[in-house]
Amino acid sequence: MTELQKENKTEVIVVGAGPAGISAAITVARAGHEVVLIERGTFAGSKNVFGGAIYAKAVKEIFPDFEKNAPIERKLIEHKFAILGESDSTVVSYRKNHEEAISYSVIRGKFDRWMAEEAKKEGVILVEETVVRELIVEDEKVVGVKTELEDYYADIVILADGVNSLLARQIGLREDIEPKDAAISVKEVIKLDKNIINDRFLVNEEEGCVYELFGGSMLGKLGLGFIYTNKDSISIGLGVTLDEFTKAKIKPYELLDKIKAHPAIAPLIKGGETIEYSAHLIPEGGYKKVPTLSGAGVMIVGDAAMLVNNMHWEGTNLAMISGRLAGETAVVALSKKDFNEDTLARYQEAVEKSFIMKDLHTYRYLMDIMHDKKEVFLDIYLRKINAFFEMFTSVDGTPKRELYRRFIINFIKERGIKGLCSDAWAVIKLVWSILVK
Amino acid sequence: MNLDDKLATLKYTPDSVSHLKPNNADCKTCKNRPCENVCPAGVYEWLEDEQKLLVKYENCLECGACRIVCEKQSLDWEYPKGTKGVMFKKG
Numbered sequence: 001m002t003e004l005q006k007e008n009k010t011e012v013i014v015v016g017a018g019p020a021g022i023s024a025a026i027t028v029a030r031a032g033h034e035v036v037l038i039e040r041g042t043f044a045g046s047k048n049v050f051g052g053a054i055y056a057k058a059v060k061e062i063f064p065d066f067e068k069n070a071p072i073e074r075k076l077i078e079h080k081f082a083i084l085g086e087s088d089s090t091v092v093s094y095r096k097n098h099e100e101a102i103s104y105s106v107i108r109g110k111f112d113r114w115m116a117e118e119a120k121k122e123g124v125i126l127v128e129e130t131v132v133r134e135l136i137v138e139d140e141k142v143v144g145v146k147t148e149l150e151d152y153y154a155d156i157v158i159l160a161d162g163v164n165s166l167l168a169r170q171i172g173l174r175e176d177i178e179p180k181d182a183a184i185s186v187k188e189v190i191k192l193d194k195n196i197i198n199d200r201f202l203v204n205e206e207e208g209c210v211y212e213l214f215g216g217s218m219l220g221k222l223g224l225g226f227i228y229t230n231k232d233s234i235s236i237g238l239g240v241t242l243d244e245f246t247k248a249k250i251k252p253y254e255l256l257d258k259i260k261a262h263p264a265i266a267p268l269i270k271g272g273e274t275i276e277y278s279a280h281l282i283p284e285g286g287y288k289k290v291p292t293l294s295g296a297g298v299m300i301v302g303d304a305a306m307l308v309n310n311m312h313w314e315g316t317n318l319a320m321i322s323g324r325l326a327g328e329t330a331v332v333a334l335s336k337k338d339f340n341e342d343t344l345a346r347y348q349e350a351v352e353k354s355f356i357m358k359d360l361h362t363y364r365y366l367m368d369i370m371h372d373k374k375e376v377f378l379d380i381y382l383r384k385i386n387a388f389f390e391m392f393t394s395v396d397g398t399p400k401r402e403l404y405r406r407f408i409i410n411f412i413k414e415r416g417i418k419g420l421c422s423d424a425w426a427v428i429k430l431v432w433s434i435l436v437k
Numbered sequence: 438m439n440l441d442d443k444l445a446t447l448k449y450t451p452d453s454v455s456h457l458k459p460n461n462a463d464c465k466t467c468k469n470r471p472c473e474n475v476c477p478a479g480v481y482e483w484l485e486d487e488q489k490l491l492v493k494y495e496n497c498l499e500c501g502a503c504r505i506v507c508e509k510q511s512l513d514w515e516y517p518k519g520t521k522g523v524m525f526k527k528g
Contacts, residue, residue, distance in 0.1 A: 040516055040519055041519075041524070042520070042524055045525075045528055046524045046525055046526075046528075047499065047522075047523070047524075047525065048525065048528045049525055049528045050528065107527050107528065108525070108527070108528030109525055109526045109527050109528045112528070128519075129519035129520050130519045131516050131517075131518060131519050133515070147519075148518060148519065163501065164501040164504070166515070166516075176505070176510070177505050178505075179471075179505055179506050182502075182505055184475055184477060184500060184502045186477045188443070189527045233527075235527075242471075242475055242502055242505055242506050245471055245474040245475035245502075245506060246469060246471040246474075246475075246506055246508075247469070248474070249474055250474060251440075251474060251476075251477075251479070252475065252477045253440055253443060253477055257438065274438060274442075274443065274446055275446055275527070276446050276447065276525065276526060276527040277443035277444065277446050277447065278447075278498065278525050278527070278528060279477035279478070279498040279500045279502075280498075280500055281500050281501050281502060281505075
Protein backbone atom coordinates (compact mmCIF):
# COMPACT_ATOMS: atom_id res chain seq x y z
CA MET A 1 0.00 0.00 0.00
CA THR A 2 1.33 3.43 -0.98
CA GLU A 3 1.43 6.45 1.36
CA LEU A 4 -1.50 8.04 -0.50
CA GLN A 5 -3.59 4.93 -0.02
CA LYS A 6 -2.84 4.89 3.70
CA GLU A 7 -4.05 8.48 4.01
CA ASN A 8 -7.37 7.54 2.50
CA LYS A 9 -7.73 4.42 4.60
CA THR A 10 -10.33 3.77 7.28
CA GLU A 11 -11.54 0.68 9.12
CA VAL A 12 -15.02 0.33 7.64
CA ILE A 13 -16.74 1.95 4.64
CA VAL A 14 -20.51 1.66 4.37
CA VAL A 15 -22.02 2.51 0.98
CA GLY A 16 -25.53 3.95 1.24
CA ALA A 17 -27.22 5.87 4.07
CA GLY A 18 -30.58 4.13 4.27
CA PRO A 19 -31.83 2.17 7.28
CA ALA A 20 -29.46 -0.75 6.58
CA GLY A 21 -26.34 1.34 6.03
CA ILE A 22 -26.95 3.66 8.97
CA SER A 23 -27.56 0.69 11.30
CA ALA A 24 -24.37 -0.99 10.16
CA ALA A 25 -22.31 2.20 10.49
CA ILE A 26 -23.60 3.15 13.93
CA THR A 27 -22.99 -0.37 15.26
CA VAL A 28 -19.35 -0.14 14.15
CA ALA A 29 -18.94 3.40 15.54
CA ARG A 30 -20.40 2.44 18.92
CA ALA A 31 -17.71 -0.23 19.27
CA GLY A 32 -15.10 2.52 18.89
CA HIS A 33 -14.02 1.91 15.33
CA GLU A 34 -13.65 4.39 12.49
CA VAL A 35 -16.41 4.15 9.93
CA VAL A 36 -17.19 6.25 6.84
CA LEU A 37 -20.76 6.24 5.53
CA ILE A 38 -20.94 7.31 1.88
CA GLU A 39 -24.26 8.59 0.52
CA ARG A 40 -24.94 9.59 -3.08
CA GLY A 41 -27.78 11.99 -2.25
CA THR A 42 -27.52 15.61 -1.08
CA PHE A 43 -28.61 14.35 2.34
CA ALA A 44 -29.45 10.92 3.76
CA GLY A 45 -32.99 10.18 2.63
CA SER A 46 -32.97 12.38 -0.47
CA LYS A 47 -32.80 9.34 -2.78
CA ASN A 48 -34.76 6.97 -0.54
CA VAL A 49 -38.36 5.95 -1.15
CA PHE A 50 -40.69 3.43 0.48
CA GLY A 51 -44.38 2.82 1.08
CA GLY A 52 -44.71 4.13 4.49
CA ALA A 53 -43.93 2.24 7.70
CA ILE A 54 -41.01 1.61 10.01
CA TYR A 55 -41.22 -1.10 12.64
CA ALA A 56 -40.75 -0.07 16.26
CA LYS A 57 -38.94 -3.15 17.52
CA ALA A 58 -36.25 -3.07 14.85
CA VAL A 59 -35.72 0.69 15.15
CA LYS A 60 -35.42 0.40 18.94
CA GLU A 61 -32.56 -2.07 18.55
CA ILE A 62 -30.56 0.79 17.05
CA PHE A 63 -32.27 3.85 18.55
CA PRO A 64 -33.91 2.83 21.85
CA ASP A 65 -35.48 6.28 22.43
CA PHE A 66 -36.52 7.05 18.89
CA GLU A 67 -40.19 7.40 19.81
CA LYS A 68 -39.32 10.48 21.86
CA ASN A 69 -36.82 12.04 19.47
CA ALA A 70 -37.37 10.93 15.89
CA PRO A 71 -39.62 12.65 13.35
CA ILE A 72 -42.45 10.13 13.21
CA GLU A 73 -45.83 10.74 11.63
CA ARG A 74 -48.51 8.48 13.10
CA LYS A 75 -48.68 5.34 15.21
CA LEU A 76 -50.39 2.76 12.99
CA ILE A 77 -53.28 1.12 14.81
CA GLU A 78 -55.33 -0.34 12.00
CA HIS A 79 -54.73 -2.52 8.94
CA LYS A 80 -57.41 -2.51 6.29
CA PHE A 81 -57.34 -5.12 3.55
CA ALA A 82 -59.35 -3.74 0.65
CA ILE A 83 -60.32 -6.03 -2.19
CA LEU A 84 -61.20 -3.84 -5.15
CA GLY A 85 -63.33 -4.97 -8.07
CA GLU A 86 -63.85 -2.76 -11.13
CA SER A 87 -66.23 -0.56 -9.18
CA ASP A 88 -67.07 -2.38 -5.94
CA SER A 89 -65.01 -3.34 -2.90
CA THR A 90 -64.87 -5.51 0.19
CA VAL A 91 -62.79 -4.40 3.14
CA VAL A 92 -61.59 -6.46 6.08
CA SER A 93 -59.91 -4.53 8.83
CA TYR A 94 -58.10 -5.22 12.05
CA ARG A 95 -57.75 -2.51 14.64
CA LYS A 96 -56.00 -2.51 17.99
CA ASN A 97 -54.21 0.31 19.66
CA HIS A 98 -51.35 -1.62 21.25
CA GLU A 99 -49.73 0.24 24.09
CA GLU A 100 -46.35 -0.52 22.58
CA ALA A 101 -46.49 0.54 18.97
CA ILE A 102 -45.79 -2.00 16.26
CA SER A 103 -45.23 0.44 13.42
CA TYR A 104 -45.23 4.12 12.57
CA SER A 105 -45.66 5.97 9.33
CA VAL A 106 -42.67 8.20 8.60
CA ILE A 107 -41.45 10.57 5.90
CA ARG A 108 -38.12 9.17 4.75
CA GLY A 109 -36.75 12.58 3.84
CA LYS A 110 -37.02 13.48 7.51
CA PHE A 111 -36.55 10.11 9.22
CA ASP A 112 -33.44 8.91 7.37
CA ARG A 113 -31.90 12.33 7.79
CA TRP A 114 -32.56 12.17 11.53
CA MET A 115 -31.02 8.68 11.77
CA ALA A 116 -27.94 9.87 9.87
CA GLU A 117 -27.57 12.90 12.18
CA GLU A 118 -27.77 10.57 15.20
CA ALA A 119 -25.11 8.38 13.61
CA LYS A 120 -22.87 11.42 13.16
CA LYS A 121 -23.27 12.28 16.84
CA GLU A 122 -21.99 8.80 17.64
CA GLY A 123 -18.89 9.18 15.52
CA VAL A 124 -19.93 7.98 12.06
CA ILE A 125 -18.21 10.05 9.36
CA LEU A 126 -20.96 10.86 6.85
CA VAL A 127 -19.88 11.78 3.33
CA GLU A 128 -22.79 13.01 1.20
CA GLU A 129 -23.17 13.81 -2.52
CA THR A 130 -20.68 11.08 -3.37
CA VAL A 131 -21.36 8.16 -5.69
CA VAL A 132 -19.31 5.00 -5.30
CA ARG A 133 -18.69 3.89 -8.89
CA GLU A 134 -16.90 0.62 -8.21
CA LEU A 135 -15.21 -1.52 -5.62
CA ILE A 136 -11.45 -1.87 -5.49
CA VAL A 137 -10.48 -5.53 -5.42
CA GLU A 138 -6.93 -6.74 -4.74
CA ASP A 139 -5.99 -10.42 -4.51
CA GLU A 140 -9.70 -11.34 -4.58
CA LYS A 141 -10.42 -9.20 -1.53
CA VAL A 142 -12.46 -6.02 -1.52
CA VAL A 143 -10.12 -3.34 -0.19
CA GLY A 144 -11.90 -0.09 -0.96
CA VAL A 145 -14.16 1.98 -3.18
CA LYS A 146 -13.70 4.28 -6.17
CA THR A 147 -15.78 7.45 -6.12
CA GLU A 148 -15.87 10.14 -8.80
CA LEU A 149 -13.14 12.06 -7.03
CA GLU A 150 -11.00 9.69 -5.03
CA ASP A 151 -10.24 6.16 -4.05
CA TYR A 152 -10.89 5.23 -0.42
CA TYR A 153 -9.54 2.15 1.28
CA ALA A 154 -10.95 0.13 4.19
CA ASP A 155 -10.55 -3.19 5.95
CA ILE A 156 -14.23 -3.92 5.34
CA VAL A 157 -16.75 -2.50 2.87
CA ILE A 158 -20.45 -2.93 3.68
CA LEU A 159 -22.77 -2.63 0.68
CA ALA A 160 -26.03 -0.91 1.57
CA ASP A 161 -26.43 0.57 -1.89
CA GLY A 162 -30.02 -0.51 -2.36
CA VAL A 163 -32.04 -2.75 -4.62
CA ASN A 164 -29.97 -2.08 -7.75
CA SER A 165 -26.65 -2.80 -5.98
CA LEU A 166 -24.40 -2.40 -8.98
CA LEU A 167 -21.49 -2.97 -6.58
CA ALA A 168 -22.59 -6.45 -5.49
CA ARG A 169 -23.05 -7.23 -9.17
CA GLN A 170 -19.57 -5.96 -10.00
CA ILE A 171 -17.91 -8.50 -7.70
CA GLY A 172 -20.21 -11.34 -8.74
CA LEU A 173 -22.05 -11.64 -5.43
CA ARG A 174 -25.28 -10.74 -7.15
CA GLU A 175 -26.71 -11.71 -10.51
CA ASP A 176 -28.85 -9.37 -12.53
CA ILE A 177 -32.43 -9.17 -11.31
CA GLU A 178 -35.01 -10.78 -13.59
CA PRO A 179 -38.06 -8.63 -14.35
CA LYS A 180 -40.33 -10.98 -12.41
CA ASP A 181 -38.19 -10.61 -9.27
CA ALA A 182 -38.62 -6.87 -8.80
CA ALA A 183 -41.63 -4.59 -8.65
CA ILE A 184 -41.81 -1.01 -9.80
CA SER A 185 -43.56 0.99 -7.15
CA VAL A 186 -45.01 4.43 -7.76
CA LYS A 187 -46.36 6.64 -5.03
CA GLU A 188 -47.93 10.03 -4.45
CA VAL A 189 -47.85 11.95 -1.21
CA ILE A 190 -51.12 13.86 -1.04
CA LYS A 191 -51.48 16.78 1.33
CA LEU A 192 -54.64 16.84 3.44
CA ASP A 193 -55.61 18.67 6.59
CA LYS A 194 -54.88 16.52 9.64
CA ASN A 195 -58.43 16.83 10.94
CA ILE A 196 -59.77 15.61 7.61
CA ILE A 197 -57.43 12.62 7.85
CA ASN A 198 -58.62 11.91 11.39
CA ASP A 199 -62.25 12.03 10.26
CA ARG A 200 -61.89 10.04 7.06
CA PHE A 201 -59.75 7.32 8.56
CA LEU A 202 -61.53 7.29 11.93
CA VAL A 203 -58.41 7.87 13.97
CA ASN A 204 -57.41 10.20 16.76
CA GLU A 205 -54.57 12.68 16.63
CA GLU A 206 -51.20 10.88 16.24
CA GLU A 207 -52.91 7.61 15.25
CA GLY A 208 -53.04 6.27 11.75
CA CYS A 209 -53.94 3.36 9.55
CA VAL A 210 -52.69 1.34 6.62
CA TYR A 211 -54.62 0.09 3.62
CA GLU A 212 -53.41 -2.89 1.64
CA LEU A 213 -55.06 -2.72 -1.76
CA PHE A 214 -55.75 -5.80 -3.86
CA GLY A 215 -57.19 -5.76 -7.39
CA GLY A 216 -58.67 -2.63 -8.86
CA SER A 217 -56.45 -1.47 -11.72
CA MET A 218 -54.11 -4.36 -10.85
CA LEU A 219 -56.70 -7.15 -11.33
CA GLY A 220 -54.87 -10.13 -12.81
CA LYS A 221 -51.47 -8.54 -12.32
CA LEU A 222 -48.95 -9.43 -9.67
CA GLY A 223 -49.18 -6.23 -7.74
CA LEU A 224 -50.48 -4.62 -4.58
CA GLY A 225 -51.35 -1.13 -3.54
CA PHE A 226 -51.07 0.73 -0.28
CA ILE A 227 -52.21 3.79 1.61
CA TYR A 228 -50.44 5.14 4.69
CA THR A 229 -51.68 8.05 6.75
CA ASN A 230 -49.04 10.60 7.67
CA LYS A 231 -49.60 13.60 9.97
CA ASP A 232 -51.00 15.91 7.33
CA SER A 233 -50.65 13.85 4.19
CA ILE A 234 -51.58 10.49 2.69
CA SER A 235 -49.10 8.23 0.92
CA ILE A 236 -50.83 6.21 -1.79
CA GLY A 237 -49.06 3.90 -4.18
CA LEU A 238 -48.75 0.52 -5.75
CA GLY A 239 -46.11 -1.94 -6.83
CA VAL A 240 -46.35 -4.29 -9.80
CA THR A 241 -43.71 -6.79 -10.93
CA LEU A 242 -41.66 -5.60 -13.90
CA ASP A 243 -42.59 -8.54 -16.15
CA GLU A 244 -46.14 -7.14 -16.41
CA PHE A 245 -44.76 -4.20 -18.37
CA THR A 246 -42.75 -6.24 -20.84
CA LYS A 247 -45.93 -7.57 -22.45
CA ALA A 248 -48.64 -4.98 -22.01
CA LYS A 249 -48.69 -1.32 -23.00
CA ILE A 250 -49.47 -0.05 -19.53
CA LYS A 251 -47.68 2.52 -17.43
CA PRO A 252 -47.20 2.30 -13.68
CA TYR A 253 -48.55 5.82 -13.05
CA GLU A 254 -51.69 5.08 -15.08
CA LEU A 255 -52.41 2.13 -12.80
CA LEU A 256 -51.97 4.45 -9.82
CA ASP A 257 -54.30 7.08 -11.32
CA LYS A 258 -56.96 4.40 -11.79
CA ILE A 259 -56.65 3.24 -8.19
CA LYS A 260 -56.91 6.85 -7.03
CA ALA A 261 -60.14 7.18 -9.00
CA HIS A 262 -61.67 3.94 -7.67
CA PRO A 263 -65.01 4.65 -5.93
CA ALA A 264 -63.71 3.13 -2.68
CA ILE A 265 -60.51 5.19 -2.70
CA ALA A 266 -61.37 8.54 -4.30
CA PRO A 267 -63.34 9.85 -1.29
CA LEU A 268 -60.34 9.19 0.98
CA ILE A 269 -58.06 11.53 -0.97
CA LYS A 270 -60.67 13.98 -2.26
CA GLY A 271 -59.58 17.61 -2.15
CA GLY A 272 -55.97 16.67 -1.46
CA GLU A 273 -53.03 18.07 -3.38
CA THR A 274 -50.23 15.83 -4.62
CA ILE A 275 -47.06 17.30 -3.18
CA GLU A 276 -44.63 14.59 -4.27
CA TYR A 277 -44.56 11.83 -6.83
CA SER A 278 -41.91 9.12 -6.50
CA ALA A 279 -40.88 5.70 -7.71
CA HIS A 280 -38.67 2.91 -6.47
CA LEU A 281 -37.91 -0.75 -7.13
CA ILE A 282 -38.86 -3.40 -4.57
CA PRO A 283 -36.95 -6.70 -4.43
CA GLU A 284 -39.58 -9.45 -4.83
CA GLY A 285 -37.44 -12.50 -5.49
CA GLY A 286 -37.62 -13.72 -1.90
CA TYR A 287 -35.56 -16.50 -0.35
CA LYS A 288 -34.28 -18.05 -3.57
CA LYS A 289 -32.87 -14.74 -4.80
CA VAL A 290 -31.00 -13.75 -1.65
CA PRO A 291 -27.34 -13.72 -2.70
CA THR A 292 -24.34 -14.95 -0.75
CA LEU A 293 -24.17 -12.21 1.85
CA SER A 294 -20.44 -11.85 2.29
CA GLY A 295 -17.04 -12.32 0.71
CA ALA A 296 -13.48 -11.37 1.56
CA GLY A 297 -13.62 -7.80 2.90
CA VAL A 298 -17.28 -7.29 2.01
CA MET A 299 -20.85 -7.80 3.31
CA ILE A 300 -24.24 -6.95 1.75
CA VAL A 301 -27.22 -5.66 3.76
CA GLY A 302 -30.83 -4.54 3.29
CA ASP A 303 -32.38 -4.19 -0.17
CA ALA A 304 -28.96 -4.73 -1.75
CA ALA A 305 -29.19 -8.27 -0.31
CA MET A 306 -32.84 -8.53 -1.51
CA LEU A 307 -34.03 -8.80 2.11
CA VAL A 308 -37.73 -8.00 1.77
CA ASN A 309 -40.66 -9.97 3.17
CA ASN A 310 -43.31 -9.05 0.62
CA MET A 311 -46.04 -11.11 2.28
CA HIS A 312 -45.97 -8.85 5.34
CA TRP A 313 -44.84 -5.57 3.73
CA GLU A 314 -41.63 -5.70 5.77
CA GLY A 315 -38.41 -4.19 4.48
CA THR A 316 -36.99 -1.46 6.67
CA ASN A 317 -36.89 -3.81 9.68
CA LEU A 318 -35.00 -6.49 7.74
CA ALA A 319 -32.68 -3.73 6.54
CA MET A 320 -31.94 -2.44 10.04
CA ILE A 321 -31.41 -5.86 11.59
CA SER A 322 -29.20 -7.08 8.75
CA GLY A 323 -27.24 -3.83 9.06
CA ARG A 324 -26.76 -4.37 12.77
CA LEU A 325 -25.63 -7.99 12.24
CA ALA A 326 -23.13 -6.91 9.58
CA GLY A 327 -21.89 -4.15 11.89
CA GLU A 328 -21.39 -6.65 14.73
CA THR A 329 -19.52 -9.02 12.43
CA ALA A 330 -17.29 -6.15 11.30
CA VAL A 331 -16.47 -5.39 14.95
CA VAL A 332 -15.46 -9.01 15.59
CA ALA A 333 -13.35 -9.05 12.43
CA LEU A 334 -11.63 -5.77 13.38
CA SER A 335 -10.74 -7.11 16.83
CA LYS A 336 -9.22 -10.22 15.21
CA LYS A 337 -7.72 -8.16 12.36
CA ASP A 338 -9.02 -10.87 10.08
CA PHE A 339 -11.21 -9.86 7.14
CA ASN A 340 -11.24 -13.00 5.08
CA GLU A 341 -14.24 -14.79 3.70
CA ASP A 342 -14.60 -17.21 6.61
CA THR A 343 -14.65 -14.55 9.31
CA LEU A 344 -17.21 -12.41 7.49
CA ALA A 345 -19.33 -15.50 6.81
CA ARG A 346 -20.39 -15.15 10.46
CA TYR A 347 -22.70 -12.43 9.19
CA GLN A 348 -24.37 -14.87 6.81
CA GLU A 349 -24.82 -17.34 9.69
CA ALA A 350 -26.29 -14.65 11.92
CA VAL A 351 -28.81 -13.64 9.26
CA GLU A 352 -29.75 -17.28 8.71
CA LYS A 353 -30.33 -17.78 12.43
CA SER A 354 -32.44 -14.63 12.69
CA PHE A 355 -36.11 -14.18 11.77
CA ILE A 356 -34.97 -12.61 8.50
CA MET A 357 -34.03 -15.77 6.63
CA LYS A 358 -36.47 -17.90 8.57
CA ASP A 359 -39.35 -15.73 7.37
CA LEU A 360 -38.08 -15.55 3.81
CA HIS A 361 -37.74 -19.34 3.87
CA THR A 362 -41.29 -19.71 5.15
CA TYR A 363 -42.59 -17.85 2.09
CA ARG A 364 -40.09 -19.29 -0.41
CA TYR A 365 -42.83 -20.65 -2.74
CA LEU A 366 -45.20 -17.72 -2.42
CA MET A 367 -44.03 -15.77 -5.45
CA ASP A 368 -43.72 -18.86 -7.68
CA ILE A 369 -47.31 -19.76 -6.94
CA MET A 370 -48.54 -16.21 -7.33
CA HIS A 371 -46.76 -15.79 -10.67
CA ASP A 372 -48.33 -19.02 -11.80
CA LYS A 373 -51.80 -18.24 -10.50
CA LYS A 374 -52.11 -14.47 -10.62
CA GLU A 375 -54.87 -14.51 -13.27
CA VAL A 376 -56.85 -16.64 -10.84
CA PHE A 377 -56.00 -15.57 -7.28
CA LEU A 378 -55.54 -11.89 -8.11
CA ASP A 379 -58.42 -11.63 -10.54
CA ILE A 380 -61.19 -14.24 -10.55
CA TYR A 381 -61.14 -14.86 -6.80
CA LEU A 382 -61.00 -11.17 -5.92
CA ARG A 383 -63.97 -10.54 -8.19
CA LYS A 384 -65.77 -13.50 -6.64
CA ILE A 385 -65.33 -12.18 -3.11
CA ASN A 386 -67.00 -8.96 -4.20
CA ALA A 387 -69.62 -10.90 -6.19
CA PHE A 388 -70.46 -12.93 -3.09
CA PHE A 389 -71.12 -9.84 -1.00
CA GLU A 390 -73.02 -8.23 -3.86
CA MET A 391 -75.25 -11.31 -3.91
CA PHE A 392 -75.49 -11.45 -0.12
CA THR A 393 -76.56 -7.82 0.21
CA SER A 394 -78.95 -7.79 -2.74
CA VAL A 395 -82.63 -7.29 -2.03
CA ASP A 396 -84.53 -7.88 -5.23
CA GLY A 397 -87.14 -10.45 -4.32
CA THR A 398 -85.17 -13.40 -5.68
CA PRO A 399 -85.31 -16.29 -3.18
CA LYS A 400 -82.00 -16.55 -1.35
CA ARG A 401 -81.49 -20.23 -2.12
CA GLU A 402 -81.75 -19.37 -5.79
CA LEU A 403 -79.10 -16.67 -5.35
CA TYR A 404 -76.69 -19.03 -3.58
CA ARG A 405 -77.17 -21.71 -6.20
CA ARG A 406 -76.61 -19.27 -9.06
CA PHE A 407 -73.48 -17.97 -7.41
CA ILE A 408 -72.04 -21.45 -6.93
CA ILE A 409 -72.97 -22.66 -10.41
CA ASN A 410 -71.46 -19.56 -11.99
CA PHE A 411 -68.29 -20.03 -10.00
CA ILE A 412 -67.91 -23.67 -11.05
CA LYS A 413 -68.69 -22.85 -14.68
CA GLU A 414 -66.21 -20.03 -14.79
CA ARG A 415 -63.36 -21.83 -13.11
CA GLY A 416 -64.14 -25.45 -14.07
CA ILE A 417 -63.72 -28.48 -11.79
CA LYS A 418 -60.16 -28.97 -13.03
CA GLY A 419 -59.33 -25.34 -12.33
CA LEU A 420 -60.81 -25.43 -8.85
CA CYS A 421 -58.84 -28.58 -7.99
CA SER A 422 -55.64 -26.99 -9.29
CA ASP A 423 -56.32 -23.84 -7.23
CA ALA A 424 -57.02 -25.87 -4.09
CA TRP A 425 -53.82 -27.86 -4.64
CA ALA A 426 -51.82 -24.64 -5.00
CA VAL A 427 -53.26 -23.34 -1.74
CA ILE A 428 -52.55 -26.61 0.07
CA LYS A 429 -48.96 -26.65 -1.24
CA LEU A 430 -48.46 -23.05 -0.15
CA VAL A 431 -50.00 -23.50 3.29
CA TRP A 432 -47.99 -26.70 3.81
CA SER A 433 -44.74 -24.94 2.90
CA ILE A 434 -45.58 -22.09 5.26
CA LEU A 435 -46.66 -24.18 8.24
CA VAL A 436 -44.78 -27.45 7.97
CA LYS A 437 -41.68 -27.44 5.77
CA MET B 438 -53.21 14.27 -12.94
CA ASN B 439 -50.92 13.83 -15.93
CA LEU B 440 -47.33 12.71 -15.72
CA ASP B 441 -45.87 16.19 -16.30
CA ASP B 442 -47.80 17.48 -13.28
CA LYS B 443 -46.56 14.58 -11.18
CA LEU B 444 -42.95 15.23 -12.18
CA ALA B 445 -43.41 18.94 -11.52
CA THR B 446 -43.71 18.11 -7.80
CA LEU B 447 -40.05 17.06 -7.76
CA LYS B 448 -36.82 18.95 -7.40
CA TYR B 449 -34.26 18.05 -10.05
CA THR B 450 -30.66 19.13 -10.58
CA PRO B 451 -30.01 17.84 -14.09
CA ASP B 452 -26.54 17.00 -15.31
CA SER B 453 -25.40 18.24 -18.71
CA VAL B 454 -24.84 14.68 -19.90
CA SER B 455 -27.12 11.64 -19.67
CA HIS B 456 -26.46 8.90 -17.12
CA LEU B 457 -28.64 6.58 -19.25
CA LYS B 458 -27.04 5.37 -22.46
CA PRO B 459 -29.04 2.96 -24.59
CA ASN B 460 -27.33 1.15 -27.44
CA ASN B 461 -29.34 2.55 -30.32
CA ALA B 462 -28.42 -0.29 -32.69
CA ASP B 463 -30.10 -2.69 -30.25
CA CYS B 464 -33.08 -0.35 -29.76
CA LYS B 465 -33.71 -0.39 -33.54
CA THR B 466 -34.27 -4.12 -33.52
CA CYS B 467 -36.00 -4.28 -30.13
CA LYS B 468 -39.56 -5.58 -30.52
CA ASN B 469 -41.35 -4.48 -27.38
CA ARG B 470 -39.23 -1.63 -26.00
CA PRO B 471 -40.43 -2.34 -22.45
CA CYS B 472 -38.41 0.65 -21.20
CA GLU B 473 -41.10 2.90 -22.68
CA ASN B 474 -43.83 1.20 -20.65
CA VAL B 475 -42.10 0.56 -17.36
CA CYS B 476 -40.47 3.93 -16.79
CA PRO B 477 -42.39 5.79 -14.08
CA ALA B 478 -41.15 9.10 -15.47
CA GLY B 479 -41.74 8.54 -19.19
CA VAL B 480 -38.05 9.00 -19.89
CA TYR B 481 -37.97 6.84 -23.04
CA GLU B 482 -39.72 7.52 -26.32
CA TRP B 483 -39.03 5.77 -29.60
CA LEU B 484 -38.86 8.22 -32.48
CA GLU B 485 -39.97 6.20 -35.48
CA ASP B 486 -38.94 8.81 -38.07
CA GLU B 487 -35.46 9.22 -36.67
CA GLN B 488 -35.14 5.54 -35.67
CA LYS B 489 -33.82 6.69 -32.36
CA LEU B 490 -34.65 6.26 -28.68
CA LEU B 491 -35.20 9.66 -27.13
CA VAL B 492 -33.93 9.72 -23.53
CA LYS B 493 -35.32 12.48 -21.34
CA TYR B 494 -32.84 11.64 -18.62
CA GLU B 495 -33.56 14.92 -16.80
CA ASN B 496 -36.86 13.37 -15.60
CA CYS B 497 -35.30 10.13 -14.32
CA LEU B 498 -36.36 8.97 -10.84
CA GLU B 499 -33.28 6.69 -10.63
CA CYS B 500 -35.30 3.54 -9.90
CA GLY B 501 -33.42 1.21 -12.27
CA ALA B 502 -36.47 -0.51 -13.81
CA CYS B 503 -35.35 0.21 -17.41
CA ARG B 504 -32.03 -1.54 -16.93
CA ILE B 505 -33.74 -4.71 -15.71
CA VAL B 506 -36.40 -4.90 -18.44
CA CYS B 507 -34.02 -4.05 -21.31
CA GLU B 508 -34.49 -7.08 -23.57
CA LYS B 509 -31.05 -6.77 -25.09
CA GLN B 510 -29.50 -6.07 -21.69
CA SER B 511 -27.57 -3.31 -23.39
CA LEU B 512 -28.69 -0.20 -21.53
CA ASP B 513 -25.67 1.46 -19.95
CA TRP B 514 -27.20 2.64 -16.66
CA GLU B 515 -25.49 4.41 -13.81
CA TYR B 516 -26.49 6.76 -11.03
CA PRO B 517 -26.15 10.48 -11.79
CA LYS B 518 -23.23 12.30 -10.19
CA GLY B 519 -23.46 12.99 -6.48
CA THR B 520 -24.86 16.51 -6.76
CA LYS B 521 -27.20 15.71 -9.67
CA GLY B 522 -30.50 14.04 -10.39
CA VAL B 523 -33.74 13.88 -8.46
CA MET B 524 -34.23 14.88 -4.83
CA PHE B 525 -37.07 13.40 -2.80
CA LYS B 526 -38.16 15.51 0.14
CA LYS B 527 -40.80 13.04 1.32
CA GLY B 528 -39.78 9.65 -0.06
